[in-house]
Amino acid sequence: MALSTSLHSPVKIVSDWFVRPHRIPPGYDQPIHLPPWDMAMLNIHYIQKGLLFAKPTEVADPESFMSSLLDNLRHSLSLTLVHFYPLAGRLATLQRMDDGDKPFYTIYISCKDSPGARLVYATLDMTVSDILSPTYVPVVVQSFFDHDKAVGHDGHSQSLLTVQVTELEDGVFVGCSMNHCVVDGTSFWHFFNSFSEIFRAFTGGKTDFEVISRPPVLERWFAGNRKGPMNLSFRDAGEFLDRFEAPVLQERIFHFSAESIAALKARANRESETSKISSFQSLSALVWRSVTRARKFPAHQVTGCRLAANNRHRLDPPLSPDYFGNSITPVRTSATVGDLLGNDLGWAAWKLHLSVANHTSEVLMAWNENWFKTPAIYKMLETFDPSSVMLGSSPRFNKYGNEFGMGKALALRSGYANKFDGKVTGYPGREGVGSIDLEICLPVSTMAAIENDPEFMGAVTV
Template sequence: MSTPAVKLVSECFIKPQSPIEESNQICYLTPWDIAMLSMDYIQKGLLFKKPQSIENQQDFMNNLLGNLKQSLSLALVHFYPLAGRLVTQKTEDPPSYAVFVDCINSPGAGFIHATLDMTISDILFPVDVPPVVQSFFDHHKAVNHDGHTMPLLTIKVTELLDGVFIGCSMNHCVGDGTAYWNFFNTWSEIFQAKAQTGHDEFHSVPISHHPIHNRWFPPGCNRLINLPFRHHDEFIGRYESNKLRERIFHFSAESIAKLKAKANSESSSNKISSFQSLSAFVWRSLTRARNLPHDQRTICRMAVNNRTRMEPPLPHEYFGNSLHAVHAEAKAGEVLEKDLGWAAWKLHLAVANHGDAAVQKYVKEWLQSPVVYRFDMLVEANSVMMSSSPRFNMYGNEFGMGKAVAVRSGYANKSDGGVTAYPGREGGGSVDLEVCLLPETMAALESDEEFMSIASACNPLC
């Protein structure tokens, strides 16, 4: 029996509710932003139950869609670069390629309404995340450079038989995960403010965290950065992963606390964080599941936020990219024969050593020799990549339907060994990990007694 397909109902563009000031017409991109031109869009979304009190399904959806569009239009007043498009200025002699965001000359952000004849249980209860979830997002297999002709932000609202999925695709050149969830949280805050006041129109709704658009450039750096290329074919690549299994594993607050205590005890420390302990546990588990030769090199990477590591620090509301991937590496035999504390300490040192000096050094070297990262440059055999953060406020976004039942992601940025962290729905320090592996590796992980004694199947409806 074939799986039902997502059906397009309508699509349109959403502009900011009020005109963008002329001084904000251009958003210049920093080295961190430009380096992302060949990477994928960020694709994350929330699955909601339809309210049980619905009497008329059509009226409910019409009201929801209208309110989502209105609140999005107002959110874009604050996050105006998301309504723009990428623009390139080129010169031939010497060759240069400069990319920036035109925030005005654009039809706006995308908004799509679709339907799917499936239920919440059809999405959540298969062991693996069903492939149809990829259809809940726009920009399938797009890279950020495609933002020249595609929206920098698209919201796709997919109506299920008993639920609604709100999928958001955001160009990674415009912002990182912190910026992404700051936008998502603000959009929800505006939506909820209207629902609480009962006003029919959205006016000037106050928001808790105003985005800061004054992008960080090192001293003396030109705001319009020129890449030494004539054409984007010289630096754009499109990565196609092998066939992967994708599964969500749940880690309770209690199990993570035990991992942290174990890691710190074994390393005679009190500095290893909960997430470093969990990442080390995953690194060891995947190394074992892959059955690697003992002399095989293996790497664990962790995405870290530069904002708090700089001097002076950038504010949390800084809208743009400010992230880096730190890593620890070792022979597979070392990872397996030594204890959890040894692996966690290596990850702790990688994070602790990434301070202002390391950030400034990276930017200085990048300006001397600019690099546009392709996904295949970051994907290494036998590696683990821990991305996203359980600290992001995902379940605080309600859109009039109560707390979401689950977070899911699209096709983008996935590879063998890719692990995406979400907060557990019950909160309290629990974590859900979205793990992508080759089928044979996933089967070995599912048979790993140590891993499965700590992890559990994710049941968001409990």
């Protein structure tokens, strides 16, 4: 079995287990057919996000602490999978030739006979300070996650979910790696929050520890009252897989206080003579302008800013906020470098606002109709061009509310997955109350330029 660490990684795998639901829920043996928004992710890396905790100082016996933590996590994961049982399955392919030699090729989730989700225990002879003190995120953090460089299609043979627990000398990292064909960011953190909620109830001695506050809606949504299976019209996976390898990048976390975010929002709305521009649109405009300036593109070059948009509330009628699956598409805004940098922050923020406002139910239904006519799988090299930036995840997700008996996490970190030149990931700041952390990935020279950009660094909070 492939491990998440390379031969040269200092992270050592101690043990691992496969975990199935505590009890078999209704529908567990039935195939789960994937709609277009899920299918489109077959070539995209797993989502890899996790939390770094300090070991509780009152622990007298570290070995006993870790043994107890792992036992509690394993049992809590089993209980959580009762609600999120698709994560205990594997992908499967149904393939046949129809009349006229027309290929029928579809992929679905099968939980029947699956070994379950994976739980990994690993160790690392480093400290919390070794991880958090450097200016740039250490490469070793990538080894805190399973499914290194795996894409959605690899869920045929690999777990759809792995929880990796990495013990440091004075800390613990709890990282989740989840197949992007099965979940988007909203569903990823819905699972993580429920996992933490069940852990808290189970270890707290509650008798109803299997109950969660937000049960997921597992029935997949298909546009136009269609039902699965959906035909991809391929003959084999080689027609759509293109293993993306990221270039050499630096990764840095930039912090923006609530006061800094409020000032950016006020500035963008003032310059655009409106009150409609949001905090995140203002911050996204700042990043778009600053990264573009750092790249030193010519004025005629077209550059773009993509925002990963949650579609649940945009559909008419809307999907439940607890819909479990992918309901996400990128919203792209473009401009020439000359226009983007020749105008003010408000001009860029207003363009982003209009793109988001025009991302309507009609647009989403048209996307689905086009997919039914010509099924397409996202390819990193085609989807994320090097002249653009893309902002993913969301600072609105409840990320620091997951504690697992160790108190509030010290930091959020991510793995290798879906990193490229210009990828930006939004996290809530640890202090909350409107603060935001941005994880920005750039080549060395571009990172150095943005770190010397007065407009950008003037908004960053030390």
